[in-house]
Amino acid sequence: MLRRLSIILTAAILWQFNSSLTLAQSQKPSQADKYPPTPLEIVVPDPLLPPLINKQQLSPDELQTLEVELDKLSETAEAKLQAGDKLAAFDIWNRELRLRRFLGSLAEVQALSRVGAIASNENDRQEIFYITQRLQAIQKQVVSSKNADLEVLRSLGEAYQKVRSPQLALDAYNQVLAIVRQQQDADAEVSTLKKIGELHLSWFDYPKAAASYQELLGLAAAKSDRLLQVSYLQQLAYIYEEGKDYQQSINIQGKLAEIYLSENDQTQLPKLKLAIASNYESLAKENPTLLQEAFKYYQEAYSTAWQLEQYVNASEALQKLITLYRSQGQIDEALQTGQILVETETRAVNFYGIMQAYDQIGQIYLGRKQYPEALTAFQKGLELAQQIKHEEAYFNQQIEKVSKANL
Structure with a gap:
């Protein structure tokens, strides 16, 4: 009896093991299960769609009705997001996006772009992945067709930007560029190059941005368009x-x-x-001999601005010169430039600027321990500070500091 019970138990265990193994094998994920379709690729009947026979196209009336209903879906999703139900919101948007493809590639890409921007703002990486994947599928279809739809390609570029995929956006715009060049559409070539340049610039890829604007400059020069040349050079x-x-x-x-x-x-x-001088000043950090070029252009900036009565620019050049002179230990030149700065700010009727100039002069004299001269400069600064009711305490502190140092 005991032996019979043992045989029965053993058989039961073996049957259960084999059944489990069979079940496990039957539930082993297929390739399709391992990589399930994205929510944008799920093919399910939808109540907003009429029964389609042999994948027939929707009639114009049906398309118009569908578009209205999809706009309502989008509004519902937006309301869900505002209420804090992000998961439900994107479920609705995904349904909308699945159905938008019935309205054509352009309508679908524009919708993907809109929802992609929202997903980016929400930092929803999964949704961004779904949308990017769908955009790439559409792009592949467009490019493989005989006559690529430029409007769809441009919209793809914009959509990729919304989901923060600059390289994919550039790929789309470069495809546009190749087509418009083949069509010899000069205006479209310029607008596309601008898009590409701006995109490189927005992602701080300065060398590639420069390359795009150099091309634009060449096109402007070929047409002898002076205004565009100046714009691109700037x-x-x-x-x-x-x-x-x-x-x-x-x-x-x-x-x-x-x-x-x-x-x-x-x-x-x-x-x-002024800009040239500043660039030379930057280069002089590696090559000090170029500092003389910085001095030269700051001086030219001052003299030209003075002649043109551009006193703000003249003052800026003088300020830069004072800083440079002081950095090189040329204190007498710095003081002389400071006096010129006072005169320039006076011409500009810039009381704040005059006050600041006296402060600079006072600091230079203080550094040289010429206390009486420093005191005079700070007192003149205080008079102006009292007039404009600004930084009075600061100048009083400086006067007190000089007075103590002069004891």
Whole structure:
């Protein structure tokens, strides 16, 4: 009896083991289960769709009705998000996006772009992944067709930007660029190059941004369009400065100066010379011999601005010169420049600027332990501070400091 019970138990255990093994094998995930379709690819009947026979196209009336209903879905999703139910919101948006494809590629991409921007703001990486994957699928279809839809490609570029995929956006815009160049559409070529340049710039890729604007400059030069050339040169000067390619920035600014001089437009020169001087000052950190170029351009900026009665620019150049002179131990030159600064700020009727100039002069004299001269400068600064009711306490402190040091 005991042996029979043992045999029965053993058989039961073996049957259970084999059943479990069979069940486990039957539940082993297939490739499809391992990589399930995204919510945007799930094919399920939807009450908003009429029964489709042989994948027939929706009629114009049906498309219009569907578009209205999808707009309502989007509003519902937005309300859910505002109420804090993010999961439900994106479930609804995903349903909307699945159905948007019935309205055509452009409508779908625009909807993906809109929801992608929301997903990016919410930092929903999974949703961003779904949307990016769908955008890539659409792009593949568009590019593989005989006549690629430029409007869809441009919208794809914008959508990729919304989901923060700059390289994919650039791929789309470069495909647009290749097509419009083939079509010899000059205006579209320029607008696309601008998009590409701006995109590189927004992601701080200064060398590639510069390359785009150099192409734009070449196109403007070919048409002898002076206004566009100036605009692109200004942008290039900024890009090279931001990318710390100061020599290239100086080269571009030199071209700008040539244009201004050729057209006898000197009003732009003071600011331009200030920028050139600043770039030379940056280069001088590695190559001190270039500091003389910085001095030269600051001086030219001052003299040109003075002649043009641009006293704000003249003051800025003088301020820079004072700092440079002091850094090089040229204190007498710094003091002389400080006196010129007082006169310049007086011409500009800039009481705050005059006050600051006297402060600089006072600090220089204080550093040289010329206390009477420092005291005089700080007292003049205090008079102005009292007039404009600003920094009176500061100048009183400086006067007290000098008086104690002079004991």
